[in-house]
Amino acid sequence: MAELLDLCDELGLLVYEEPFDKWTGGAYGRYFETEWQRDLEGMVKRDRNHPCIFMWGVGNEVEHQGQASMLNILKMLKGHLLTMDNTRPVSYAMNPHFKYESNVDVSKIEDIQQFVDEADDTEIYDVAERVERIRRIGEIVDVICCNYQEQWYPEIHEALPDKLILGTETYQFFRGHREQMQNFTADIPWMDVEQHDYVIGGMLWTGIDYLGESMGYPAKGWAGSLFYTNNERKPLSYLYESYWSDKPMVYLAVMDYSLQDEGTKEHWDTPRYAGHWNFPQFNKTVISYMIATNCEEVTLDLNGKRFHVGKPAAYPGRMITGYLPYQPGTITVRGFIGGEEVSRYELKTAGPAVRLAFDQEAVTLDADNVSQKLLTVRAVDADGVPVFRDSSKVTFEVEGPAEIIAVDNGDLSSSEPYDRNWMHLYRGCLSTAIRLSGEKGRIVLSAYSEGMYAAQLIINVR
Numbered sequence: 001m002a003e004l005l006d007l008c009d010e011l012g013l014l015v016y017e018e019p020f021d022k023w024t025g026g027a028y029g030r031y032f033e034t035e036w037q038r039d040l041e042g043m044v045k046r047d048r049n050h051p052c053i054f055m056w057g058v059g060n061e062v063e064h065q066g067q068a069s070m071l072n073i074l075k076m077l078k079g080h081l082l083t084m085d086n087t088r089p090v091s092y093a094m095n096p097h098f099k100y101e102s103n104v105d106v107s108k109i110e111d112i113q114q115f116v117d118e119a120d121d122t123e124i125y126d127v128a129e130r131v132e133r134i135r136r137i138g139e140i141v142d143v144i145c146c147n148y149q150e151q152w153y154p155e156i157h158e159a160l161p162d163k164l165i166l167g168t169e170t171y172q173f174f175r176g177h178r179e180q181m182q183n184f185t186a187d188i189p190w191m192d193v194e195q196h197d198y199v200i201g202g203m204l205w206t207g208i209d210y211l212g213e214s215m216g217y218p219a220k221g222w223a224g225s226l227f228y229t230n231n232e233r234k235p236l237s238y239l240y241e242s243y244w245s246d247k248p249m250v251y252l253a254v255m256d257y258s259l260q261d262e263g264t265k266e267h268w269d270t271p272r273y274a275g276h277w278n279f280p281q282f283n284k285t286v287i288s289y290m291i292a293t294n295c296e297e298v299t300l301d302l303n304g305k306r307f308h309v310g311k312p313a314a315y316p317g318r319m320i321t322g323y324l325p326y327q328p329g330t331i332t333v334r335g336f337i338g339g340e341e342v343s344r345y346e347l348k349t350a351g352p353a354v355r356l357a358f359d360q361e362a363v364t365l366d367a368d369n370v371s372q373k374l375l376t377v378r379a380v381d382a383d384g385v386p387v388f389r390d391s392s393k394v395t396f397e398v399e400g401p402a403e404i405i406a407v408d409n410g411d412l413s414s415s416e417p418y419d420r421n422w423m424h425l426y427r428g429c430l431s432t433a434i435r436l437s438g439e440k441g442r443i444v445l446s447a448y449s450e451g452m453y454a455a456q457l458i459i460n461v462r
Contacts, residue, residue: 017056019043020039020058021059021061023063024063037080060168066137078141089143091141094144138163145167145168146165148169148170157196166202166203170202172189175188186317204240205224206224208228208231211229224268229410230374230408235251235275235292247294248337248343250291250292250344252292254276256279259272275388277329284325294335297312301331302325331346331348333346353392354452359376360457362459363457364462365436366461379449391424395422397421397446401438404421404433405434409429442459
């Protein structure tokens with residue numbers, strides 16, 4: 001944890017830190033009564049001098065939200081935290097499952113507080129009652145922190161106009177509807193941050209795939225993220241780059257439902273976009289695409305033929321969508337600002353894989369500051385175009401002051417071990433982590449695969 005917060009301090013990344021997921025329920029429930037004070041104090045006293053921490057949280061998605069028992073614990077935790085640090089706002093991350101006892105006759109209860117206090121844990125569907133629960137929590141915390149509740153932001157703001165809202169967990173792509181918690185329309189949650197000045201941000205669940213919390217065999221982890229476990233980018237990461245980066249960029253991906261199911265939980269999933277233009281099974285079949293850009297205008301060409309696309313501002317979430325007939329060759333998208341081309345991206349049909357190639361030709365590292373490095377190799381055709389569909393077995397070897405400590409292709413459904421020097425390509429690529437010995441010198445990292453020319457990467461350690 002110390003290393004993570006040191007890195008966030010250095011990079012200027014903001015951190016919302018909390019000690020508990022559930023209070024009296026869940027796995028921590030058996031410890032809460034006797035250990036909450038010690039654990040809360042341990043977190044705050046350990047980390048309060050890190051400038052990256054901009055807000056404390058005292059819990060996530062706890063039981064009995066909005067009921068008197070929960071509100072009393074919330075007040076207790078916040079009050080104790082403020083005795084150790086009163087310089088930062090304190091909040092609690094609410095889940096959207098506000099609940100009430102289904103057999104209570106609401107028409108006979110005039111006092112909403114009586115209704116809430118008598119409530120038990122079954123689903124609430126009435127929006128007014130849901131907002132009332134949020135209001136009661138919001139009166140205690142400094143910032144209203146919501147998990148997956150963008151569809152109710154305007155009503156929450158109306159109930160608590162003096163409080164800011166932070167999306168402490170949001171989906172990547174889908175967003176709920178006012179009448180239901182989850183929905184499959186492309187109302188990208190980041191738009192709620194841009195459209196409402198009282199919403200200060202949104203945190204995707206999650207940025208990088210991780211081991212654990214599998215949705216079922218054969219997946220061994222969570223796959224609904226912007227990056228694979230080997231740091232390989234997924235198409236939707238470029239959409240968020242277009243939201244968050246000022247550097248001009250444009251990117252294109254196409255829909256491919258022939259790809260394997262990665263075991264992502266439904267609402268955390270995204271449409272099956274992929275970064276390739278290889279569909280040998282098709283002959284002029286129409287394929288949908290997406291373009292992510294922060295430019296004012298975009299042009300789209302397929303083998304030199306121009307296809308009209310609208311301006312990004314005209315599309316939901318500024319993600320340009322459309323259709324192209326499949327023709328092997330090159331798709332070129334160009335981004336323009338002020339009428340001048342400022343960015344370009346190409347997607348080319350690949351031929352057979354003939355060699356391996358590292359993402360970099362040479363690397364220079366500092367022996368005193370770098371202890372390990374993640375490096376990626378790809379299968380490419382005779383022209384150097386990445387072969388997305390290649391899944392060949394690749395073996396790494398290293399010479400010089402370093403050792404191979406792990407391999408990873410990002411495929412959470414694979415049963416191949418990480419602690420080897422070999423693995424199969426996934427989506428045409430594979431990464432290896434090498435550990436430096438601390439000595440200066442020349443390292444040669446090689447990658448081999450049967451039937452392809454080998455790749456070599458020279459690493460100079462200073």
